[in-house]
Amino acid sequence: MSSSAVPSFSPDAPEIHADPYPAFGRLRELDPLHRSDLGYWVVSRHEDVRSVLMDRQGFGQGDFVENIRLFYGPDFDVMGQRAYKWLSEVFLMQDPPHHTRVRGLVTGALNAKRVRAMEPRIREIADDLIDAMLAAGRAEFIKDFAYQLPVRVMCDMLGIDPGDPRLPEVMDAIARSFIVFEARALTEQELAEANEQIGVLQAFFEELFADRMVNPQDDLATALVQSGGQEDALSHEELVTVAIGLFGAGFETTAHMLGNGILSFAQNRQQWAALVADPRNRSAAAVDETLRFESSLIATYRTALAETQIRGETIYPGEKVLTLIGAANRDPRLFDDPDRFDIGRDARKHLSFGGGIHFCAGAELARLEGRIAFEQLAEQMPDLEADCAAPEWRPGFLFRGLSRLPITW
Numbered sequence: 001m002s003s004s005a006v007p008s009f010s011p012d013a014p015e016i017h018a019d020p021y022p023a024f025g026r027l028r029e030l031d032p033l034h035r036s037d038l039g040y041w042v043v044s045r046h047e048d049v050r051s052v053l054m055d056r057q058g059f060g061q062g063d064f065v066e067n068i069r070l071f072y073g074p075d076f077d078v079m080g081q082r083a084y085k086w087l088s089e090v091f092l093m094q095d096p097p098h099h100t101r102v103r104g105l106v107t108g109a110l111n112a113k114r115v116r117a118m119e120p121r122i123r124e125i126a127d128d129l130i131d132a133m134l135a136a137g138r139a140e141f142i143k144d145f146a147y148q149l150p151v152r153v154m155c156d157m158l159g160i161d162p163g164d165p166r167l168p169e170v171m172d173a174i175a176r177s178f179i180v181f182e183a184r185a186l187t188e189q190e191l192a193e194a195n196e197q198i199g200v201l202q203a204f205f206e207e208l209f210a211d212r213m214v215n216p217q218d219d220l221a222t223a224l225v226q227s228g229g230q231e232d233a234l235s236h237e238e239l240v241t242v243a244i245g246l247f248g249a250g251f252e253t254t255a256h257m258l259g260n261g262i263l264s265f266a267q268n269r270q271q272w273a274a275l276v277a278d279p280r281n282r283s284a285a286a287v288d289e290t291l292r293f294e295s296s297l298i299a300t301y302r303t304a305l306a307e308t309q310i311r312g313e314t315i316y317p318g319e320k321v322l323t324l325i326g327a328a329n330r331d332p333r334l335f336d337d338p339d340r341f342d343i344g345r346d347a348r349k350h351l352s353f354g355g356g357i358h359f360c361a362g363a364e365l366a367r368l369e370g371r372i373a374f375e376q377l378a379e380q381m382p383d384l385e386a387d388c389a390a391p392e393w394r395p396g397f398l399f400r401g402l403s404r405l406p407i408t409w
């Protein structure tokens with residue numbers, strides 16, 4: 001069914017993992033409404049990705065169980081899997097009105113004013129991490145900085161002790177269970193592991209909320225627990241689901257953004273020199289260009305809720321559409337010479353935070369963390385270089401980030 005010029009799209013293809021952009025470019029230019037043999041549509045032009053994400057009448061999340069059964073077959077027991085049951089309750093995967101109710105609670109906690117108030121603390125955390133790297137004389141950027149900064153920020157927000165000995169296990173559990181977001185059937189082993197790791201996360205956050213019920217503090221965990229008295233309050237189970245989602249969304253994508261940025265700078269030394277020449281004024285643009293050029297979430301998907309036309313083709317209710325954010329971000333119709341990393345351009349029309357009613361609830365926070373990180377790294381490590389000869393990308397398709405990136409300075 002796919003256009004003869006373009007082979008059927010598969011997120012598992014090894015060449016996509018190494019470098020998705022040539023395949024994304026072929027789809028975007030030659031077959032912009034692609035029908036994958038895997039049973040879903042793929043859109044890749046900026047205009048189409050944006051309109052699918054923005055069109056709340058035509059597209060949404062739809063029937064969760066049916067969506068997952070598309071990958072596994074009609075008899076698959078979706079809700080019998082702890083990880084899928086959890087995912088079905090994550091508000092990102094839901095349509096209004098449930099989505100609206102939970103999102104309101106979360107965006108309240110992450111609004112621009114509250115995020116601005118976090119700036120001094122984020123600067124302090126970034127400084128401490130840079131000092132530790134300088135003192136050690138060598139560093140592996142992903143482990144020593146990219147993960148540490150957003151994790152500590154999320155710990156601060158939720159009121160988790162950053163020295164909690166269970167934290168490494170919790171971070172690992174996030175990485176291994178978020179594989180359920182992937183648009184494909186997991187192997188038996190991956191699924192068993194995701195089910196187990198969601199259990200680890202649920203136990204951790206249940207304990208946190210139980211503690212805040214008896215020991216209220218000035219943190220988001222307490223605010224969430226205390227919202228319990230209100231009319232449209234979240235149940236205890238919903239609170240745990242929100243906390244896992246927030247904690248995970250809050251650090252994985254942000255860590256990848258920081259790593260992808262430093263990799264892109266290492267591959268484009270003149271751009272690093274431009275940042276170093278004026279870190280304070282250029283770091284915001286560096287964040288947007290990083291998000292555009294090497295987005296840490298390269299795709300998401302939607303289900304058609306009503307009969308809708310894309311490029312003259314009818315998409316029927318229940319059909320799934322994969323929206324390739326990474327392809328849209330390099331659409332030459334929007335961005336000149338799109339395969340060039342250039343912090344001097346206006347990259348703000350990238351779609352890396354999505355769009356419409358699911359627009360990233362943490363975008364302000366992620367931007368602030370990125371701006372502070374790039375600014376302070378450029379100021380304090382102006383000669384920073386990274387080993388970028390053969391980047392080691394983490395497994396998986398949707399979340400794009402490095403597993404390691406040794407740096408020197």
Ligand code: HEM
Nearest residue numbers: 091092249250253254257300352353354358360361362366
């Ligand atoms: C560079 C970092 C980040 C990137 C690239 C990113 C990207 C995205 C994208 C593309 C979506 C929409 C997904 C869709 O429509 O299917 C999204 C949603 C979301 N993000 Fe982020 N995100 C980042 C950081 C954060 C942070 C720091 C937080 C929280 C502290 C966060 C919390 C959320 C939440 C709660 C949603 C769901 C919103 C909803 O369904 O209404 N994100 N993010």
